[in-house]
């Protein structure tokens with residue numbers, strides 16, 4: 230856990246979080262831990278989630294409507310599935326103070342920027358994506374250190390106010406993240422490879438194993454502590470969130486999937502024709518990738534208490 234900040238500086242005194250699931254509740258926890266002078270108002274479309282957030286004292290206040298939640302906000306952080314960003318933004322339009330900055334945490338950026346720009350004409354919108362999460366969802370899954378030493382990619386639209394970009398970047402740095410600026414389209418192509426495709430592969434392999442249960446039932450259960458278990462963790466990720474990610478980042482995901490399928494076919498051929506050297510070289514290269522991630526200190530830093538499998 231980071232030590233709490235003592236000054237607000239360029240930061241925000243009133244933060245509103247819309248969507249109090251894994252990421253929204255983590256933002257709320259982190260703001261309360263790192264920005265003790267700031268108030269956090271929360272809102273979620275699901276009344277049960279609002280009740281849980283209230284019972285947990287997650288926020289300074291949980292509002293009954295989206296409009297009431299933003300009435301005096303300086304920063305609004307939209308933490309809803311990417312397919313719901315447009316409607317969540319439309320619901321705050323009439324009550325948003327003129328000076329407020331709107332940001333979001335969506336896993337895809339081009340489609341979200343388009344949806345927010347449509348719903349909130351004239352509003353300062355600085356989208357962002359904290360590249361940190363778990364397979365869990367809901368208000369009880371969040372924790373304050375989720376963003377600690379993780380990337381947060383800020384994807385401002387062309388011509389965005391540099392002061393607003395810096396304020397949103399400083400907000401994420403305050404929550405412990407390392408901030409990088411990127412164009413939305415570029416973000417979507419990079420994340421299609423590093424996040425979206427791996428999830429699709431995990432969903433596929435677990436689904437395939439499940440379909441083959443007749444043959445593999447005992448093996449799936451018995452050996453699931455190994456590599457397969459890592460896939461089942463990813464494949465347990467929220468279905469709504471990931472449906473929206475794949476539909477919102479369709480082009481980039483399909484492009485990367487095409488490339489992946491070609492590479493997979495090459496390995497398939499190498500196995501068929503006993504090309505051991507080719508397999509050895511391919512696996513040596515990927516082992517080096519893993520080692521360089523660890524050397525850069527970017528290995529998985531999630532605390533055990535945030536995990537469902539402990």
Ligand SMILES: NC(=O)c1ccc[n+]([C@@H]2O[C@H](COP(=O)([O-])OP(=O)(O)OC[C@H]3O[C@@H](n4cnc5c(N)ncnc54)[C@H](O)[C@@H]3O)[C@@H](O)[C@H]2O)c1
Pocket residue numbers: 247248249250251252253272273274275278308309310311313316317334335336337358359360361362363364365366367368467470474
């Ligand atoms: N889960 C991750 O690992 C991860 C990581 C980084 C970014 N993200 C992004 O963060 C966002 C939230 O994901 P999450 O994992 O917190 O999901 P979640 O399912 O835990 O929480 C989403 C919450 O949004 C609420 N919601 C849905 N539509 C709403 C609306 N119109 N208005 C108000 N509330 C609404 C839901 O009731 C739910 O409580 C997504 O855009 C996702 O792409 C997720």
Ligand SMILES: O=C(O)C(=O)C[C@]1(C(=O)O)C=C[C@@H](O)C=C1
Pocket residue numbers: 335336359360361362363364423424425463466
């Ligand atoms: O670690 C996990 O469980 C995640 O899936 C987190 C993960 C990722 O792919 O790294 C998932 C989606 C996000 O948008 C950002 C982070």
